[in-house]
Amino acid sequence: MSKLHHSRVPAYLDFTQSLTGLLLALFIVGHIIFEGSILLGPDAMEKMTLFFEGYYLFGERHPIIVTFLAIVISILFVVHAALAVRKIPSTWQQYRTFRNHMRRFGHEDTSLWMVQVVTGFAMFFLGSVHIYMMMVNPEKIGPYLSAQRVVEGWMWPLYLVLLFCVVLHAFIGLYRLALKWGWFEGKNYRRSRKIMKRIMRAAIAVYILIGLASLGTYVSIGLNLENTPVEKAER
Amino acid sequence: MSEPKPRKLKINILRYDPHVVGDEPHIDTFEIEEAPGMTLFIVLNDIREHHDASLKFDFVCRAGICGSCGMLINGKPGLACSTLTSKLPEEINLAPLPFFELIGDLSVYNGKWMRGMNERLETWIHHKEKELRSINRIEEPMDPDLAEEIYELDRCIECGCCVAGCGTIQMNENFVGAVGLNKIARYKLDPRDERTDADYYELIGDENGVFGCMTLLGCEDVCPKKLPLQSKIAYLRRQMVKTGLNENVTKCNCLQHEEKMPEH
Numbered sequence: 326m327s328k329l330h331h332s333r334v335p336a337y338l339d340f341t342q343s344l345t346g347l348l349l350a351l352f353i354v355g356h357i358i359f360e361g362s363i364l365l366g367p368d369a370m371e372k373m374t375l376f377f378e379g380y381y382l383f384g385e386r387h388p389i390i391v392t393f394l395a396i397v398i399s400i401l402f403v404v405h406a407a408l409a410v411r412k413i414p415s416t417w418q419q420y421r422t423f424r425n426h427m428r429r430f431g432h433e434d435t436s437l438w439m440v441q442v443v444t445g446f447a448m449f450f451l452g453s454v455h456i457y458m459m460m461v462n463p464e465k466i467g468p469y470l471s472a473q474r475v476v477e478g479w480m481w482p483l484y485l486v487l488l489f490c491v492v493l494h495a496f497i498g499l500y501r502l503a504l505k506w507g508w509f510e511g512k513n514y515r516r517s518r519k520i521m522k523r524i525m526r527a528a529i530a531v532y533i534l535i536g537l538a539s540l541g542t543y544v545s546i547g548l549n550l551e552n553t554p555v556e557k558a559e560r
Numbered sequence: 561m562s563e564p565k566p567r568k569l570k571i572n573i574l575r576y577d578p579h580v581v582g583d584e585p586h587i588d589t590f591e592i593e594e595a596p597g598m599t600l601f602i603v604l605n606d607i608r609e610h611h612d613a614s615l616k617f618d619f620v621c622r623a624g625i626c627g628s629c630g631m632l633i634n635g636k637p638g639l640a641c642s643t644l645t646s647k648l649p650e651e652i653n654l655a656p657l658p659f660f661e662l663i664g665d666l667s668v669y670n671g672k673w674m675r676g677m678n679e680r681l682e683t684w685i686h687h688k689e690k691e692l693r694s695i696n697r698i699e700e701p702m703d704p705d706l707a708e709e710i711y712e713l714d715r716c717i718e719c720g721c722c723v724a725g726c727g728t729i730q731m732n733e734n735f736v737g738a739v740g741l742n743k744i745a746r747y748k749l750d751p752r753d754e755r756t757d758a759d760y761y762e763l764i765g766d767e768n769g770v771f772g773c774m775t776l777l778g779c780e781d782v783c784p785k786k787l788p789l790q791s792k793i794a795y796l797r798r799q800m801v802k803t804g805l806n807e808n809v810t811k812c813n814c815l816q817h818e819e820k821m822p823e824h
Contacts, residue, residue, distance in 0.1 A: 329758050329809050331765045336804020339771040339797070411767075412774055419731045426658075426730045429635040434777045435727045505775040507794030514791045 342408035343502055345401045350495040350502075352398060357492070357532050361539040367468035367546070374467050391463035399456045406449060413442050437497050444490040451487040469550060476547025481540065488536040492529055500525040567594040567650055571603060574655035577616065577664035588612065600640035600654070601629065604666070616665035624784060627717030630657050630724065631666050637721035639784045640666075657724040659733075670720035677736060681763050683743040685753045706749065713746035713792065715785050722789065725778030734768040738779030738789045741770055745792040748799070757803040760796075765804055770796045 359377075363370040377394070378386040414420040427435050458474075459466070465474065475481045500521055503509055511517045569592045576585035590607045601622050608615050617640070620626035624642040631640055632655040634648065645652070660668040677683075722738035729735045744764055747753045764770045773793055780790040803809055 329761060329803075331762050333804045335766045335771045336761075336801045340801050340805065414731060422730050423727060426727055429632070430725065430727075430778060431635055432725070432776075432778050432781060434775075434781070438727065438774060438776050501775050504777065504790060505773075505794060506798060507791060510791060510794075514788070518790070 338408055338411070342405065343505065345405035345408070346498050347502055349398070349401050349405055350499050352401075353491055353495040354532075357488075357536050357539075361535045363468060363471075363539050363542045363546075364535070370468040370471075377466075378463075386464075388463035388466075391466065392460050395456055395460035395463070399460065402452060402456060406445070409445055413446065434501075437501070440493055441497055441501070444494040447486065447490045448494065451483055451490060454483060455487060468546065472543045472546035473550055475540070475543040476550070481544055484540055488540065489533065492532045492536060496525050496528045496532070568592070569594050569603065569645060570651045571607065572651065572653045573607075573615070573666065574653075575615070575665045576662065578662055579664060588615075594645055598645045600631075600633065600643045600645065600652075603645060603652075604640060604654075616663065616667045618667045625717055627670075627719035630668075630670065630719040630721045630784075631655065632657060632724065637724035637782045639719060639721070642784060657720050659723055659729060660720055668720070670718065670723075673720070673723070674718045674739070677740045678743070681736060681740050681743055683740075683747065685747070685750065686755050686759075687752055688754065700752075702751065706751070710746060710749050713742055713749070713787065716742055716746075716787060717785060719784060721782045721784055722779035725782040727776040727778060728772055728774045732768065732772055735772045736764060736769055738773075738783070738787075738793065740764070741773070741793050741796055742787055742789055745796055748796075757799055758809045761800055761803045761809075764796065765800050770800050773797070 359373050360370075362373040375381065375386065377391055378388050379390050380386050414423055423439075427439055458480075465471075475484065503521055504518060507514070509517055509521065571590045571592055572587050573590070574585060575588050577583050590611050592603055592606055595602070599622075601619060604615065604617050604619075608617075617631070618628040619641065620628045622629075622641045624639050627639075629640040630637060632638075632653075633640070633643055634653050635655075637657060640654075654666060656662055656666050656668050657670065660670045660673055663669050716739060718739060720739070723729055726735070726737055729737055741764065744760055747755065748757075748760060766772070770793065775790075775793075777790055783789055
């Protein structure tokens, strides 16, 4: 068998970028639904919180589980960011060349990549703040505590921008992953691509709606907190 | 009933000849009356015959198989000879394909880049033992379906549209482009080529090769021959990751390969 002279590293980097991206995107697919449980009422959200704290497994709350999950997510987040940054234009010259190409070309998938660059860059900051807060204050997640953080803690502007960034980035990313690795090509890969793009658009719309509705609900709970016990019920 | 009045096409051409001292890039506008079944090939010849004999552009076959007349048509790469004016708005902007060496006006030296790419990727059958045999020997039979599949990829005319539509190559000029990756996919299919996956990894297993592709799919969407570029690049990516991560493919430890720079 012939020997490999080239480095194996590029293969690892490419694979790992896609793998971390896939895991993060799938996490977001779940995250926004779980957080949207508030739309079914504070009790549903409370149950969701208890579930992730292992209450139904151990009979008592262990917020440390959430911390552990946040650590795993932040590792994926940092690895994915480090690998993705290789692709981001790093000089003004590169940026200008790409932007000119994109404008002249008017090609949707080329422009979608720029959306990935912009949203990804924004999430270096927005995502870091959010993940760190969840990591260090896992016991402060709940229908009323989260609402308090959103309103009194002034998190709603950050969550609002983060919602758009993360939903766009995750679903455009999933669409691009499928094309990149040739998943779901079927018999006619061009037709599959059209279908996947439609699914991507629909998913973006649905998730932004769910996200906005749940953020709105937290805000409205947060504004009416005065008469409500904020602390979690002791169990 | 009179025939509908033919459209007056406004053709804006980005003109510049780097070989003419003092020439500067500028736009020349020509007005042409549209005719039925008119292609940009006809338009450009009309301009050269009746308006400006100095206009430079390339044509050979006027049938979409020579790959000479690639240009930016309203910003999108395409072949002038197979583009009907009826599919375009009244105002048509023409510019040379970017990235390639400019000869003048709409004429670019894409052949030079293509030759470099072909040499770099060694786009020919590697068949050591049988190379020395007589030229008169009968070729081994090939499964017709496989032959068809190879032929499908062999339809590439090296027009350069995929390169001009590639966002990756804009930022990394050493990228091999869809045209290069398609050729590797073609030789990889061919049972006459004895190269292994590890050999192909040497050629495209880095960020100038398949791992550089950012899947923007400009190539796929502009290819005038409708080659299955998206699908073939995805295939190569899977194969090259498999090869790169395969521990059974022995890594050579010779130091001189570590820092090997891509050749232009």
